[in-house]
Amino acid sequence: VDMAGNGNAYVVSPDTEADILIRSANLNHALDGDTVKVSLYARRGGKKLEGEIIEIVKRKRMDFVGTVEIGKTYGFLVPSSRKMLVDIYIPKEKLAGVKHGQKAVGRILDWPKNASSPFGEIIEVLGDAGDHNTEIHAVLAEFGLPYKFPQDVEEEANALNQSIDEKEIANSRRDFRGVPTFTIDPADAKDFDDALSLQKLKNGHWEVGVHIADVSHYVHPNSILDEEAVERATSVYLVDRVVPMLPEVLSNGVCSLRPNEDKYTFSAVFEMDEEGTVHDRWFGRTAIHSDRRFAYEEAQQIIENNHPEGNKAGFYDAIRTLDGMAKKLRTARMSKGALSFDKKEVKFMLDEENQPTGVYFKVSRDANHLIEEFMLLANRSVAEFIGKAKSGQPSGQTFVYRIHDDPDPTKLQDLSTFVRQFGHDVRLNSKTAITRSLNKMLDEVKNTPEANMIETLTIRTMSKAKYTTQNIGHYGLAFDYYTHFTSPIRRYPDVMVHRLLQHYLDGGKSPNYDTYEALCEHSSEREKAAADAERASIKYMQAVFLEKHVGESFMGVITGVTEWGVYVELVDNYCEGMIRIRDFRDDYYVFDSKNFCIEGESSGRIYQLGDPMKITVKNVDLERKQIDFEPCYGD
Incomplete structure (x- = not known):
């Protein structure tokens, strides 16, 4: 429904x-x-x-987030979701102490045949509507995501043996602690999943180590920790916080590859030349000692040769060598038909109270691509190692793949027709022609007002990537075999991949795939819920941000046209709001569903997708995360 x-x-x-x-x-x-x-x-x-x-x-769900209204002998929960159109009747004895106007989670218990509203109870009081923490917790609850760990999970995490055992390293791990190793992450990151090491081999090749936190060493199947990680399946990155998949003692502590600490890792080690060609590969459990952590900005300065400390920064040559290889790997991927999405991300600058003070754009540069290419190489290599037999045919062994289906031809046709008005030509006559022309278009729209809208529409044209045991390859990356191996701190499928890889390295037989398929399906669902929650938290923050700018005017681009209004995204900050049809005061406008535009009856004036438009912020409803604009008729 x-x-x-x-x-x-x-x-x-x-x-x-x-x-x-x-x-x-x-x-x-x-x-x-x-x-x-x-x-x-x-x-x-x-x-x-x-x-x-x-x-x-x-029933899809029985729990709903909303605002409580209380009468003399009963109350109602008015759901926040625009898709939940009935209020939930709560008898007085089931109000759980919630106050009038507070936000809470209500559960439907019964819906008598002749009742217009379902009957329910309050299961959690979130707090006062409009309070920042309450609103963020409401976003998590809306998508069925937790925001704290049960006590027994925290206790099991705290009881873990965190020491590094020299005997274990000597007997069952390859020791990389003497090899120069470093991490490159966002400046504010705390969970370091991956590190890189580089050393020159006698034959003139390079040994590149992609070292990943060894989460499966600490989190064992069917433990309380594992059950919680399965349920969560992913960390959730909201606008002002991370809700981790694993308790912090693991995610930011024992598993995190922090500098100057010995750590257990699971590694993919490659023998490569400077052209980015892989001559040999090895997978297995290791121990590392990260010598230095870099923020992306710092690594970028080294790549561009303008780091303030010059070569004293250490790893100067290593980063530049790896950057050269990464560029070769990227070029090879692109020539095979991979898609290049470098969408600008909007981030909010927050004060101590978590209130937005401004926005900035996060852009992927060479340092981001360096890490990305080696992670892709590790992910692809692990998937090929297990999924591809020596003959080149699929091995048939049970494994967890990350797949991405081809785009729907009808959607591609619609996109091609739409972007033509901006002077772009998306060719549909072959697979290579499609990706080449899409990449050309994505490159050409960079830094134009319509860039974000066209990039978003292109992403919507694509299928959704997901986890499964049934491999069909990855369209967007142009890989026949692909998995997620490099982020086990924040994604459960990577934990499954680590366990399966070790199982096969130990000579184990292929396990039954049904269990894994069910876990894949659950992980894909949780990933979607996390992405939806992230979007909802951004929407909330946009509303808080624009509330301070009611009455001010901005330039925008039309991103959607419906029979009830026109959606406009602001160029400066990517905040999106709606102009209701009735707020167009210069004419009576009619919706044209064929051409996705509205047309003025007397003037013939047309507003359509992609048009630039100046608006004034009319109203902001924080409760519903709704932003209303009106056309700016002044200069």
Whole structure:
């Protein structure tokens, strides 16, 4: 069930070509996301496919976040989600001490046949609406994400043996502690998943070590820690905080590859030449000692040859050598048809109270690409090592892949038609032509007002990458075999990959893939929830930021046109808001669904996707994370 804002819904079914329209009177208590059985009505000439819901097979969720309104003997939870259109009735004895106007999580317990609202209880009081922490916790609760660890999980993490055992290194690990090793991460990072080492070999080649935190040494299958990590499946990166997959004693402590500390790692080690060609590879458990941590900015200065300390920075030559190899690896990938998305990310500058004081753009540069290329090399090599038999055919061994399907041809056609108005030509006659012309377009739009919109539309044209045991390759990276091996501190699939890799290195038989497939599916779902929560936290922060600018005018680009309004994204800060059709005061505008534009009845003036537009911030509703603009008719 996919709820629309007007109370009607659509049911998406594999058995029908079109979605089935369900009018609000025929929903029979179904809610957004529920799995249902539908009885179809006879279709009348050319009309939409319609039906009614006759059974709710499975509820998507029973818990909802909202604001509580309290009467004399009962209360209501008014859900925050725009897709949840009914309030939940809460009898007085089930209000759990929540105060009028506070935010809380309510659970539906029952929905009597003739009741207009479901009956429920308050299961968690989040706090006062509008309070920063309350709003962030509400975002997490909305997507079913936790924000604290149960006590038994913390206790198990704190009880772990954190010492480094010399006997273990001597017997079952390759010792890299004497090899020059460093990390490159964002300046504010605390969880260092990966480190690089570099040393020259006697034959003139280079040995490049990609060293990854050995999380599976500490987190054992079926332990309390493991069960919690499975459930979370990913760390969640919100606008002002990280909600880690593993307790901090692990994620920022024992597993984090901090400088000047001995650490256990799981490594992919490559023998390479300066052309980026891999001559040999080795996988296994190791021990490292990171000599230095670099922020991306610092590494970038070294690459550009303008580091303030010059070669005294140490690792100066190593970083430049690795950068040269990374550029070769990247060129080879691009020539095989990989896509190059270098989308600018918006970050908020926050004060001590976590209030936004401004925005800045995060751009990927050579230092980011250096790390990215070696992580891609490690991920691809591990997937090939297990997934590809010596004959070059698939090995058939159970493994966790990261796959990315080809884009939908219809969506590509729509994108091609749309970008033509900006002078871009997306060719659809072959796989290589598609990626070449997409890369050319993505390069050409950089630094134009419509850049973010075109990049976003291009990403939406693509399939969604996901985890599975059934390999079909990775379209965007142009790899036949790909997995996630390099971030086990923050992604559970990487932990599974470490365990499977060690199992196969020990000569183990291929395990049953059903268990792994179920975990893959769960991990993909959690990844989506985390991304949705991240977006919601950004939306909230945009609203807080623009609340201070109500009445001010900005330049924007139209990013969406619907029958009820026009969405505009501001060029300076990527904040998006909506102009309701009724707020266009110079004419009466009508929506043209074929061409995704609105047209003025008397003036013939057209507003369409991609048009630049000056707006004034009209209103901000923090509770609903809604930003309203109006056209700026002044100069």
